[in-house]
Amino acid sequence: MNVLSRRVVALFLLSLLTACSQQIARQTCVPLTGEAQYCLSPTSTVLTDAQHQDINLTQMVNFTRGQDSHELLTQLELNPQRMTLVGLAPFGQALFTLVYDGQTLQSEQSLLLGGQFKAEYLMAIMQLIYWPTEQVNQQLSGGKLIAKTCNMALCKQLVDDNGALITLTYNNIDPWLAQVNIDIDAADIHLQINPIE
Structure with a gap:
């Protein structure tokens, strides 16, 4: 098969993958632990606090649960009106797109992910990582996010009312530049999230 034929086949397969997606209206509040629930926060105050007009961040996300491990690329885009999170397979296939306008959360995701995949959890985790602690706590019920001393540049823990933990560690004091590790005990x-320059 020549190069042109391969490209045509690749474009055809990509169009089939993108056609096999579904639109889903998602919940803007998600349970993070048995007791703690987080409701997504608008982007406007974060961009003011970060002194940015817009943020575009490409990341490699490594996800491990037990013995299973997965990898995906994400593109996080923030402007005063919306937060957009796009997930791509390592070979570039679109897996999901989430758009949060401060009120509603719209999702388009590949049928390959199945009905159990809930990308809004990843968006909530992104806000835990990058939003100021006090703003996260305003949107959090049944738990509290606190800064902790540790041997890394920055550490935070979300502790729920029953003592369940989510631990976030950063290798840079600026979260937007940091490799971040998240442990949901x-x-x-x-999760390990690495910014890609």
Whole structure:
């Protein structure tokens, strides 16, 4: 098969993958632990606090649960009106797109992910990582996010009313530049998020 034929086949397969997606209206509040629930926060105050007009961040996300491990690329875009999170498979296939306008959360995701995949959890985790602690706590019920001393540049813990933990560690004091590790003890989940320059 020549190069042109391969490209035509690749474009055809990509169009099939993008056609096999579904639109889903998502909940803007998600349970993070047995007791703690987080409701997404608008982007306007974060951009003011960060002294940015717009933020575009490409990341490699490694997800481990028990013995299973997965990898995906994300593109996080913030402007005063909306937060957009796009997930791509390592070979570039679109897996999901989430758009949060401060009121509603719209999702388009590939049918390949199945009905159990809930990308809004990843968007909530992104806000835990990048939003100021006090703003997260305004949107959090049944728990509290606190800064902790540790041997990394920055550490935070979300502790719920029953003592369940989500731990966030950063290798840079500026979260937007940091490699971030997230451990969700109760679910045996570990995430490592690396910005890509």
